[in-house]
Amino acid sequence: MSLRRVLVLEGSARFLAKSAGLGLQIINLRSTDDLPVQVRELCREVQVVDFYSLDRISDTVLALHSQAPFSAIICQAESLQTVAGYLNDLLGLPGTSLATARLVSDKFALREQLRARRLSSAASAIAHSAEQLEIFTRENGPAIAKPRSGSGSWGVMRLERASDAASAWQWALKAGMTELLVETLLVGPEISLEFFSVAGQHIPLAATTKEVNERFVEVGHAVPAALTKRQFEQCQELVAAVLDTVGIQWGPSHTEVILTADGPEVVETHCRRAGGHINELVRLVYGVDMEELVFRHAAGQEIPLSGQPEANGAAAVRWLGAETGVVTSVYGVDEVADDSYVSEVSVLAPGTRSHGLRWAGDYLGHLIALGATPEEAMARASSLERKIRFVVEPEPLVSGCNARGVTREATDLLSLLNP
Incomplete structure (x- = not known):
């Protein structure tokens, strides 16, 4: 019986390793040639491509598909969901369509759709100026302003009152943005549902x-x-x-x-x-x-x-960060790793630049701890987190946000596929 041929867009070594032993012929397209040898060997073929060139990606995938048809496209990268949807439509494969990927990538379009289906009551708008942010806040009360397509909590700002609009809009202009999504501030505990x-x-x-x-x-x-x-x-x-x-x-x-x-x-x-x-x-x-x-x-x-x-017990993850500067050394990692309740701990190597903790791209590491209850697991993870110490040498930082490239990558890829 022939192996099922699967196209994987990007993917960490840890993710790709989970294809082992499943009888799949993996073709992996990625932006950099950074896979360890042992994981690369799980793939039939690995190609470095430019995901910003939709024509080249289409030509590459169509050529590979003509050699032997793909049965599925797999992609977990946030910024490539619309590309995966486009390719699914192009090849007629099951999975997320371009329409679906575009909808969930556009937070304003998603809110509009949910309101139309009576699945949300939160007000939302696209603001193109500080004045429009002010008007929304006056009419709807405290609000959240954020990029229309973004990730990792980049650029999420709370507008408690209309006077907060000016600083939020100034941030948007410095980030090279011409619009912000503004929505009613939802008050209460935040959770996520994994389906x-x-x-x-x-x-x-x-x-x-x-x-x-x-x-x-x-x-x-x-x-x-x-x-x-x-x-x-x-x-x-x-x-x-x-x-x-x-x-x-x-x-x-x-x-x-x-x-x-x-x-x-x-x-x-x-x-x-x-x-x-x-x-x-x-x-x-x-x-x-x-x-x-x-x-x-x-x-x-x-x-x-x-x-x-x-459920069997509970588990919690804590994200590690430090003040701005260059990390010169890290202490306490071995002690934390030896704790019997720790599932894993990982930190970036000395020499890494720290930007504080402004968004998810600023994390310097993480640790995962176990417990009988979620409260116990989180308390234990928090306690262990304090044992890890980053020594940081202050350094003048370039103005701006290092998150911009990542978020603009997602935004630019989305724009490639907009009608």
Whole structure:
């Protein structure tokens, strides 16, 4: 029997390693030739490509497809979801379509769609000036302003009053933006729902609790979230309806939700598994690896899911950061790694430049700890985090935000595929 031929866009070594032993012929397209030899050997072919050239990507993929047809396209990279959707449509393959990928990438279009389906009551608008931000805040009360297409909490700003609009718009101009999405501030605990869909059947796997700093940057997650049965049922019902609305048919999804006093409200959804090592937390607690399931599905294997799995304890991740400057040394990592409750710990090497903690791209490392309850796991992770110390040498930093390139990458790729 011939192997199923699968196209994978980007993918970390850790992710690609999960295809081992599944009888797949992997063709991997990536922007840099950075795969370790042992992972590269899992792939039939690895090509370095320019994802910004849609014509070249199309020509490359069509040529590969003509040699031997692909049965699936796999992509977990946020910035490449629209490219994957475009290629699915081009080759007539199952999976996320361009229309779906474009909708979930455009936070304003998503909010409009959810309101039209009565799945959201939050007001939203696109502002092209500080004055428009002011008007929205006066009419709707406290608000959140953020890029229309962004990730990693980059550029998320709270407008408590209309007078906050000027500084938010000044930030947007410095970041090279000409518009901001502004939405009603949703008040309440934030969680995320991790689902896996098979032929349009949406299976809830986990609810994840989040801890964020004053800039809305996530500093910790815990699985499972401490929800009542009723809260989980309400969230599950809402998210399943959202996934139907945006057209997700198969694979993992990640949906962020605020538990407001009036019930759950969706912040945004994604047609990929969650970042932030949430996949690892779900694996540790529920024994389900969403990344492995993607490859198993591509291999034509039955997905062993019929409903939410049973939790076994809890797990939490904490993100590590430091003040601005250059990291000259790191202490405490070995001690933390030796703790019997630590699943993994990883830090960037000395010489790394630290920018503080303005968005997810500023993380210097992470650690994952286990516990009997999510509260215990998070408390333990927080305690262990304090044992890791970064020594930083102050250094003048170039003005601007190092997040810009990543977010503009996502925005530019999206613009390639807009009509």
